Amino acid sequence: MAQGSSVQSHGVKMLSLVEKLNDLKVGVDNDTYIDVILQSLPLSYDPFIINYNMNGLEKSIHQLINMLLQYETLTHKSMSAVVVGEASTSKAKGKRVERWKRKKGKGKAAATTI
Template identity: 80%
Template sequence: MTNEIQKQYNRLDDVPSIMLCMKEVYAVPDRNIRYATTKAFFGTKMAEGSSVQSHGVKMFSLVEKLEDLKAGFENDTYIDVILQSLPLSYDPFIVNYSMNGLEKSIHELINMLIQYEETTHKSEPTVLVGGLRPPRRKTRGPDAGRGRMARERLS
């Protein structure tokens, strides 16, 4: 602490009151942190083909941060946002989850998503597509069976 700051807090008797005053002056308000965290949570979208496990870990860490900031969301809201952040390839999972009326914790949801990814996305067969050529037209007539050069010589 500089001498100027130390003189400013000399009038305070105990450490907790000094910490409280310093926090009021120098700390970033919880509102700003909560705003940035909710913006990140609601704006996070999983890219198609990326790992659902890493996405789940990221979303869960944001949920924990929001809980620490006392954002006031219910578990269902967190689940809804996580499901909305998934790409279109997870639509069958979302329909199944909604139709069965499952009530799961965030941990259970992430584990279900990992199992879904392992059973569906990894087992899709790889399709190799080659270039297609138009079929060759067969020539009919007296020159059939001869090459182009032979037909040109006869002409």
């Protein structure tokens, strides 16, 4: 899965691959499918994967995809709040530096003319 793409579309793709393997009578258990899905996620899902493995959750593929959708929704909400907060503080710092430089420059000019 590419960073920034929808986990829902990725989940649908993974489900179709699982169904194709089942149609081919490949003897793979549910835990292997879960591991493949978790390994296909980008690095931004590492906290989710760690939590899933640490808590020893035993879920079906459909339950896992629903959990991933919930995680995606929660992380997008918190990410947008953080980005807005960072943008507003960095602009304020830049303005403070410009004001300080102007005042400092004016002060030197006044001091040299005396």
